[in-house]
Amino acid sequence: MDLLRLQQLLRGQGESINGCDLSVEDAIDFVQSNFSECSYCLVRDWTLLELAPCGEGHDALRSRGLEPVLVYARNVVLDSRARFNPGDWVRSTFQLRYEDQGLFFTRNTLYVLLGAGTRQRITLSDLLSLS
Structure with missing residues (x-):
């Protein structure tokens, strides 16, 4: 990942x-009342990372019911x-799946995206450098 991309990611730059x-208290109550079966993680200062098209990788994800988007x-x-x-x-x-009220679901966790965040495109190589 080049320095400019890393700086943009760490500063939360992107589409608001x-x-x-x-x-926080109401979000906990909401999740426990409506999604009691889910593990959850409440986060702030978040970015939705949309993986840039990378050929077969997108198809493989979608065939498993997943979208090429992550939360950082x-x-x-x-x-x-x-x-x-x-x-x-x-x-x-x-x-x-993603629900408009800031609920980001993965197979194992419901991420509650508190407040405003951003959306950015990321390449596979940039994503791998965040490991």
Whole structure:
């Protein structure tokens, strides 16, 4: 990843989009009431990373019911399974589905995207450098 791309990612530059407008407490109540079967992770300072077309990779993801989109968040607020500490950064696995109120589902976790965030395109090589 070149320095400019890394800087854009870390600063959350990109197309602005809205996430969940609930307080942390209300977001927890909402998730526990409506998605009690899900592990969840509340995050701030987030970016939806859309993987640039890379040929067969997109087809392989979609054949498994996934979209080539991930969440990169610079601030974990709360992780229901304590995999991440508050203030940690996190990169999700690929998107299973997205709901307009800032709910990003992967196969294992519901990410609640608190507040405003951004959307950026990322190449496969840039994505691999975030590991």
